Amino acid sequence: MKLKHLISIDDLKKDEIIYLLELAEEFLPVAEGKKIRKDLEGNLLANLFFEPSTRTRMSFEVAMKRLGGNVVNMTAQEASSIAKGETLADTIKVVSKYVDVIVLRHPLEGAARFAAEHSDVPVINAGDGAGQHPTQTLLDLYTIKKESKLDRLKIALVGDLKYSRTVHSLIKALALFKSEIFLVSPQSLNLPEEILEEIERKTKIEKAELEDIIDYVDVLYVTRIQKERFPDEEEYLKVAGSYKIDLNILKKAKSSTIIMHPLPRVDEIDISVDKTHYAKYFQQAFYGVPVRMAILYELLRR
Ligand code: CP
Numbered sequence: 001m002k003l004k005h006l007i008s009i010d011d012l013k014k015d016e017i018i019y020l021l022e023l024a025e026e027f028l029p030v031a032e033g034k035k036i037r038k039d040l041e042g043n044l045l046a047n048l049f050f051e052p053s054t055r056t057r058m059s060f061e062v063a064m065k066r067l068g069g070n071v072v073n074m075t076a077q078e079a080s081s082i083a084k085g086e087t088l089a090d091t092i093k094v095v096s097k098y099v100d101v102i103v104l105r106h107p108l109e110g111a112a113r114f115a116a117e118h119s120d121v122p123v124i125n126a127g128d129g130a131g132q133h134p135t136q137t138l139l140d141l142y143t144i145k146k147e148s149k150l151d152r153l154k155i156a157l158v159g160d161l162k163y164s165r166t167v168h169s170l171i172k173a174l175a176l177f178k179s180e181i182f183l184v185s186p187q188s189l190n191l192p193e194e195i196l197e198e199i200e201r202k203t204k205i206e207k208a209e210l211e212d213i214i215d216y217v218d219v220l221y222v223t224r225i226q227k228e229r230f231p232d233e234e235e236y237l238k239v240a241g242s243y244k245i246d247l248n249i250l251k252k253a254k255s256s257t258i259i260m261h262p263l264p265r266v267d268e269i270d271i272s273v274d275k276t277h278y279a280k281y282f283q284q285a286f287y288g289v290p291v292r293m294a295i296l297y298e299l300l301r302r
Helices: 014-031 055-066 088-098 111-117 134-147 165-176 193-200 233-239 281-300
Strands: 044-049 070-074 101-106 123-128 154-158 180-184 205-207 219-222 258-260
Touching: 014 055, 014 134, 014 165, 014 281, 044 055, 044 088, 055 070, 055 101, 055 123, 055 134, 055 281, 088 101, 088 111, 101 111, 101 281, 111 123, 123 134, 134 165, 134 258, 134 281, 154 165, 165 180, 165 193, 193 205, 258 281
Parallel strands: 044 070, 044 101, 101 123, 154 180, 154 219, 180 205, 219 258
Antiparallel strands: none
């Protein structure tokens, strides 16, 4: 596998995704603290986050450190020379001379691709605006493989399909695996037309009402309404709270159905669901560690 950067899930072929998921399985006991490995000793990772993050930033740090590597963080723009007007290109040129790999989250779609063009070291896209979040997609696929099944998967993508980069990433991978996809969203949060057309050419996909498919799907993938991406607050308020997964809705679900969410959650999954066997979202967040170990190992082992 010749991976220089990981910017979009389109950078990976299906067999490369499968390979990374298998590698993640090998790293699982290390992520759980049951086994010690030092494969990345002597390597240094820079976390450059221009947007908030809990899971992605911390799980990259944990993955790197549990494999013997080290991490430097730049989380607050105010504390860096970006505040003095330094460009992203210059920041990347400098940081890529300090470290062996850069993890970048940025509010602008395309920022990670742009950063890769200016970097001496691998760049990993940790989310670029409403664009892509490929490492989230890999951990989502790993969760589906572990907790459900990837073959002939029937999955409902629920919520903000317009702005959710986790959906825009995941749906491309689901098309590779020929999943049957149902889109459940308020009209104004529909999946962008160009993504829908691309996926329609590759697999079965249709818009649906949750009540009509809840007893059919294997996975409910729920997303938060991405308030920060709305052009104005009024538009957000029109759809805020317009869908919620609760125990009542789940009465019709198959017992094998799982609920996933990239997190953070606001109010789209009632907390009473957390204690049910359907809820896999906290386990999903943990799987970010072995999956990110696999990605770092693959990018750094040269
Ligand atoms: N899922 C995800 O990207 O979470 P964070 O925003 O906390 O990194």
